[in-house]
Amino acid sequence: MSAITFEGVTKRFGEATAVRELSLDIRQGEFFSLLGPSGCGKTTTLRMVAGFEQPSEGRILLEGEPVETVPPYERNVNTVFQSYALFEHLDVERNVAFGLQRRKVPKDEIQRRVAEALELVQLRERGKARPRELSGGQKQRVALARALVNRPAVLLLDEPLGALDLKLRKQMQLELKSIQREVGITFLYVTHDQEEALAMSDRIAVMEDGVVKQCGSPEDIYEHPAGPFVAGFIGVSNLLGGVAENGGVRLASGVLCSADVPGDCAQGSEVHLSVRPEKIWIDDLEPGMSSVEGTIVERVYVGTTTQVIVELAPGERLVALEQNTSRARADDRWEIGERVRVGWHPEHSLVLR
Amino acid sequence: MSVDVARPSPAARSDAVPARRRPPKAFDRPRFLRLFTGLFFVFLFAPIVLVVLFSFNSSRSLQNFDGFSLRWYERFFESESLRSSLLASIEIALVTMVVATALGTLLAYGLVRARTRWSGALNVVMLVPLVTPEIVAGASALLLFTQVGFQLSLTTIILGHITFSISYVTVVVRARLATISREVEDAALDLGATRVQTFRLVTLPELWPAILAAGLLVFALSFDDFVMSFFTTGESPQPLPVRIWSAIRFGVTPTINAIGSFMLAISLVTIGLALLLPRLLGRRESGMGVLLGREGA
Numbered sequence: 001m002s003a004i005t006f007e008g009v010t011k012r013f014g015e016a017t018a019v020r021e022l023s024l025d026i027r028q029g030e031f032f033s034l035l036g037p038s039g040c041g042k043t044t045t046l047r048m049v050a051g052f053e054q055p056s057e058g059r060i061l062l063e064g065e066p067v068e069t070v071p072p073y074e075r076n077v078n079t080v081f082q083s084y085a086l087f088e089h090l091d092v093e094r095n096v097a098f099g100l101q102r103r104k105v106p107k108d109e110i111q112r113r114v115a116e117a118l119e120l121v122q123l124r125e126r127g128k129a130r131p132r133e134l135s136g137g138q139k140q141r142v143a144l145a146r147a148l149v150n151r152p153a154v155l156l157l158d159e160p161l162g163a164l165d166l167k168l169r170k171q172m173q174l175e176l177k178s179i180q181r182e183v184g185i186t187f188l189y190v191t192h193d194q195e196e197a198l199a200m201s202d203r204i205a206v207m208e209d210g211v212v213k214q215c216g217s218p219e220d221i222y223e224h225p226a227g228p229f230v231a232g233f234i235g236v237s238n239l240l241g242g243v244a245e246n247g248g249v250r251l252a253s254g255v256l257c258s259a260d261v262p263g264d265c266a267q268g269s270e271v272h273l274s275v276r277p278e279k280i281w282i283d284d285l286e287p288g289m290s291s292v293e294g295t296i297v298e299r300v301y302v303g304t305t306t307q308v309i310v311e312l313a314p315g316e317r318l319v320a321l322e323q324n325t326s327r328a329r330a331d332d333r334w335e336i337g338e339r340v341r342v343g344w345h346p347e348h349s350l351v352l353r
Numbered sequence: 354m355s356v357d358v359a360r361p362s363p364a365a366r367s368d369a370v371p372a373r374r375r376p377p378k379a380f381d382r383p384r385f386l387r388l389f390t391g392l393f394f395v396f397l398f399a400p401i402v403l404v405v406l407f408s409f410n411s412s413r414s415l416q417n418f419d420g421f422s423l424r425w426y427e428r429f430f431e432s433e434s435l436r437s438s439l440l441a442s443i444e445i446a447l448v449t450m451v452v453a454t455a456l457g458t459l460l461a462y463g464l465v466r467a468r469t470r471w472s473g474a475l476n477v478v479m480l481v482p483l484v485t486p487e488i489v490a491g492a493s494a495l496l497l498f499t500q501v502g503f504q505l506s507l508t509t510i511i512l513g514h515i516t517f518s519i520s521y522v523t524v525v526v527r528a529r530l531a532t533i534s535r536e537v538e539d540a541a542l543d544l545g546a547t548r549v550q551t552f553r554l555v556t557l558p559e560l561w562p563a564i565l566a567a568g569l570l571v572f573a574l575s576f577d578d579f580v581m582s583f584f585t586t587g588e589s590p591q592p593l594p595v596r597i598w599s600a601i602r603f604g605v606t607p608t609i610n611a612i613g614s615f616m617l618a619i620s621l622v623t624i625g626l627a628l629l630l631p632r633l634l635g636r637r638e639s640g641m642g643v644l645l646g647r648e649g650a
Contacts, residue, residue: 052542072539073543147544150545
């Protein structure tokens, strides 16, 4: 049985359509992310599951039951809000106990479960603190404990790490993932941070303008993006314009790069050839690689790697990532202005319409 | 909560702008400002201080202070009719406070939380009672009550007071409500609280410093209101301000001073509570901040 099912869900606000004919199945126990730029409808989708918004068309099923008539306070889901939304007038323990008290859970059980939840998020000692005495990361943990303590069928997370600094965010990503594995609750996670989505999710749905562009595992989405939007949004992608031909793509410069052209892609139609930066080689190419010639225009040293930007033709650039191993530091190997050959294995390139 | 009377000093201003025509030297000196501020407060408070002082005078004189006594207060409290006026004023102020605070809070909640195409207009219309000349409001209330055949009594005064008080409550509560994130209310719903429970358990606790301050403000406004009371009052008992006004027509007696001082004391205590209670009860923000719609003063 699915934890959440969307059946042709559309949500309109006046003239604007926030979500368009969304159909998705989210499995029980899955860590599922909705990924997209701001305004793509991901938060609206989440709010419809929570019950704060009603779909204009279609329906949502929670654990197989349609929920259009169920108000938010009777749905078996809980939300971790972006702003944490803690109750400032209650201490940490009473924040966490709020949901259990509404459901008339016996007092001693509330006490035990609140303690467990605070243990889970490592905040046992701060039970008597007021939210304003906590740091951002601690508030985040309280919000998480407050939602998890109710053991919902689905936990909804609306960019919960957005307000944290980078280091804390990385740490919380790992913690969230391990907490999810520990409690086994379905997580529906909304984020605009592709790295976050890749690091934590079992599956990701990439959204643009209210439409799911692709849904699959992180590896699927990264290695086989379904279109230019997904390829560009997930990680850095080099998109080279060209024309589909038998057995490859003819670039604007006239070079034919061999690639798998999808069957439904007519010959002569305009396509993009996509190659990930880490798959691009500079000089010392191997036989069988597709290759083009270009000029190095920029080198950016970023620690473990160096980004090398190669101009193939005016306005057409490629980004290549070179590992900075002790044997070869990319920023020593090439000079700006140097002519080089860049290449990639054909199986690492992807034809996108 | 400091009084920043002297902050935009002419001296600072002339420093900031290298003026072509410098103001006369005296304006540069804080001494002038001190004098000016002193005069301002003397002008403001001298009449009130005199009233309070002469309310304790042992003689009838309004010119010479002949020694301390409480005889005018005794006379005030011995008079059956003055006592009933005082009680009437307190009753009016209390009922007005409770009803206007409840209605004004609900209005504020609706104005902030309901997003309809009328909200913009309603937010402006709500301010009209604040700027309506009170004499107009009073006269029209009188006309209304006589037209519909409503006997003038304490009830009509209370109705009149409530009409002008609601706006004050709404302005104060609305400012506070706007600082409460909607996500907090969503969180309560999400955790299983119904809408009513959400209001009671989450919104109200965040809102009550503002509600308390607004209520006490309304009490003070109602307690010393003259114009609306004058138009809507019946035979008896008249509220205290109307009573003072009628008494003065037959000459000023020191008893008036005693009544005035007593009213002043009640108003000061009320406003003092409005400013201090939120702080005393362990909130960050002062009542002043709440009244002025500031977050965490």
